[in-house]
Amino acid sequence: MATKFMLCSFRTCPWVQRAAIVLRAKQIAYDITYIDQERDKRPDWFMAISPHGKVPALVIDGKEALFESNAIAEYLDETIAPRLAPEDPLARARNRAWTDYLPTFAIAVSLTSYANSQEIFDAKKEKIPEPFSKLDAALAKRGNDGPYFNGDKLSLVDAGYAPFLQRFTFMNRLKPLDIIERYPHLAAWRDALLADPAVIASTVTDFEAVWQEQLVVRGRWLGRAVSKDGVGASSAA
Numbered sequence: 001m002a003t004k005f006m007l008c009s010f011r012t013c014p015w016v017q018r019a020a021i022v023l024r025a026k027q028i029a030y031d032i033t034y035i036d037q038e039r040d041k042r043p044d045w046f047m048a049i050s051p052h053g054k055v056p057a058l059v060i061d062g063k064e065a066l067f068e069s070n071a072i073a074e075y076l077d078e079t080i081a082p083r084l085a086p087e088d089p090l091a092r093a094r095n096r097a098w099t100d101y102l103p104t105f106a107i108a109v110s111l112t113s114y115a116n117s118q119e120i121f122d123a124k125k126e127k128i129p130e131p132f133s134k135l136d137a138a139l140a141k142r143g144n145d146g147p148y149f150n151g152d153k154l155s156l157v158d159a160g161y162a163p164f165l166q167r168f169t170f171m172n173r174l175k176p177l178d179i180i181e182r183y184p185h186l187a188a189w190r191d192a193l194l195a196d197p198a199v200i201a202s203t204v205t206d207f208e209a210v211w212q213e214q215l216v217v218r219g220r221w222l223g224r225a226v227s228k229d230g231v232g233a234s235s236a237a
């Protein structure tokens with residue numbers, strides 16, 4: 001019988017999305033359970049399997065559970081074909097070095113979108129070029145023509161970075177940042193990732209609108225640019 005997977009999630013979590021991309025890329029069926037985002041409303045069964053109280057957690061056949069998106073991604077990759085990580089240990093170690101860098105890249109994008117004032121937004125967006133330039137340089141010298149990190153096949157590196165490049169793109173649509181245009185390799189990679197079927201299938205439908213709604217609900221400065229008529233931008237001011 002096929003293994004049953006259940007992914008614990010919040011509706012817009014990029015780290016859950018990383019695990020969902022791996023599941024989708026491998027065409028693994030899974031259930032998803034949405035956990036209340038308010039800390040004191042997270043259920044006891046969830047806190048028992050996720051020691052930091054964070055999503056994603058992955059429940060396997062109702063018996064075992066994993067937490068941390070990279071651990072989940074690697075476990076799925078080691079147990080279910082097709083392999084997304086390279087077979088060659090050197091290439092795999094190089095991929096791993098870039099998945100290890102993901103939290104630094106992610107925080108630059110996330111803290112900008114979380115800003116509660118224009119001053120904070122402007123200060124945080126200054127932190128984006130450094131990780132973007134590092135990824136752009138890595139892509140420039142990766143020794144293949146893409147469109148994915150390792151060439152023609154989606155990898156664990158792609159699954160990790162796609163959610164954050166997607167959020168950057170949503171942010172850029174609300175408030176053009178004039179950053180990704182400076183990094184053509186990164187821009188091309190972003191375009192390929194956002195067009196990938198596993199990435200598209202890894203979120204709730206109308207995801208951009210849901211993401212925008214979260215900005216408004218949480219009182220983020222960028223939320224002021226959300227058009228009341230649906231996905232789009234009015235000007236954030």
Ligand SMILES: N[C@@H](CCC(=O)N[C@@H](CS)C(=O)NCC(=O)O)C(=O)O
Nearest residue numbers: 013014015053054055056068069070
């Ligand atoms: N390093 C973790 C990060 C997961 C994470 O930060 N998840 C957020 C939601 S996107 C969370 O659960 N936050 C709840 C909290 O910090 O209380 C991973 O890769 O799984």
